[in-house]
Amino acid sequence: xxxxxxxxxxxxxxxxxxxxxxxxxxxxxxxxxxxxxxxxxxxxxxxxxxxxxxxxxxxxxxxxxxxxxxxxxxxxxxxxxxxxxxxxxxxxxxxxxxxxxxxxxxxxxxxxxxxxxxxxxxxxxxxxxxxxxxxxxxxxxx
Amino acid sequence: xxxxxxxxxxxxxxxxxxxxxxxxxxxxxxxxxxxxxxxxxxxxxxxxxxxxxxxxxxxxxxxxxxxxxxxxxxxxxxxxxxxxxxxxxxxxxxxxxxxxxxxxxxxxxxxxxxxxxxxxxxxxxxxxxxxxxxxxxxxxxxxxxxxxxxxxxxx
Numbered sequence: 001x002x003x004x005x006x007x008x009x010x011x012x013x014x015x016x017x018x019x020x021x022x023x024x025x026x027x028x029x030x031x032x033x034x035x036x037x038x039x040x041x042x043x044x045x046x047x048x049x050x051x052x053x054x055x056x057x058x059x060x061x062x063x064x065x066x067x068x069x070x071x072x073x074x075x076x077x078x079x080x081x082x083x084x085x086x087x088x089x090x091x092x093x094x095x096x097x098x099x100x101x102x103x104x105x106x107x108x109x110x111x112x113x114x115x116x117x118x119x120x121x122x123x124x125x126x127x128x129x130x131x132x133x134x135x136x137x138x139x140x141x142x
Numbered sequence: 143x144x145x146x147x148x149x150x151x152x153x154x155x156x157x158x159x160x161x162x163x164x165x166x167x168x169x170x171x172x173x174x175x176x177x178x179x180x181x182x183x184x185x186x187x188x189x190x191x192x193x194x195x196x197x198x199x200x201x202x203x204x205x206x207x208x209x210x211x212x213x214x215x216x217x218x219x220x221x222x223x224x225x226x227x228x229x230x231x232x233x234x235x236x237x238x239x240x241x242x243x244x245x246x247x248x249x250x251x252x253x254x255x256x257x258x259x260x261x262x263x264x265x266x267x268x269x270x271x272x273x274x275x276x277x278x279x280x281x282x283x284x285x286x287x288x289x290x291x292x293x294x295x296x297x
Contacts, residue, residue: 010254011226011229011230012223012226013209013212013213013219013223013226013227013230014226014230016212016213017162017212017213020213020214058233058251058252058253058254060254086237087233087234087236087237087238087252088237089237089238089240089241089246090240090241090246090247090248090249090250091241091246091247092246092247092248092249093249107162107234107237108157108158108160108161108162108234109161110161
């Protein structure tokens with residue numbers, strides 16, 4: 001099953017980097033959708049089938065925490081797997097986000113960290129991902 | 143205490159440049175800052191148990207190389223992409239540094255990275271600590287400003 005991803009971050013370069021990491025992760029990839037804030041993200045979620053949303057926290061217009069609240073309040077999207085990708089390192093705030101049913105990947109991150117988190121959240125089997133393939137980036141093994 | 147803080151800043155910055163920018167320090171410790179004006183300066187301000195900002199100054203080709211590495215593209219990134227990349231690195235360094243200074247239970251709000259001139263910070267915050275890192279693709283000054291005294295560091 002190929003997964004459709006929504007990447008929500010106000011930094012275009014960070015969105016590109018997350019997509020690059022997803023491509024390196026070996027996960028089965030479908031479509032990529034991108035949003036610069038929570039408002040754009042909600043529209044994309046309404047209009048498209050999204051399997052996993054990767055969401056930054058600090059964003060203008062509508063931040064990641066409010067986006068998560070809106071998604072969880074809507075019965076049609078309440079179960080959407082959401083991975084928070086953030087430089088946030090306060091355990092207090094991370095625990096609050098986890099209680100909203102999200103997982104957390106800390107910046108800086110590796111393709112392996114994203115892969116493991118998404119496999120755990122979606123239940124996509126390891127066999128469906130590109131298993132046993134040596135994934136390399138910049139000479140580094142992941 | 144200042145030396146401990148310098149070590150924390152250095153470690154957070156090196157980790158971020160390595161993992162986000164695929165750039166590596168060429169010396170084991172801090173280097174001497176280069177003469178001349180930086181290519182760009184960005185700042186991330188924060189508020190929480192204490193307030194302040196983290197500033198990065200890029201030198202020697204760091205700005206373009208960082209964005210190209212983050213994007214994984216051989217074409218020269220646009221000026222906006224270059225500043226965006228430096229700003230993201232500042233954001234991640236700051237996000238990683240604050241818990242190591244204040245403890246992991248404290249909550250800080252980080253602002254959006256912005257382009258900045260040093261003059262804006264000269265007298266704005268009471269204390270600052272800076273480190274210079276020589277990387278294999280340029281170099282960077284990382285300055286950590288706190289509004290008030292440097293707090294007791296958490297292990």
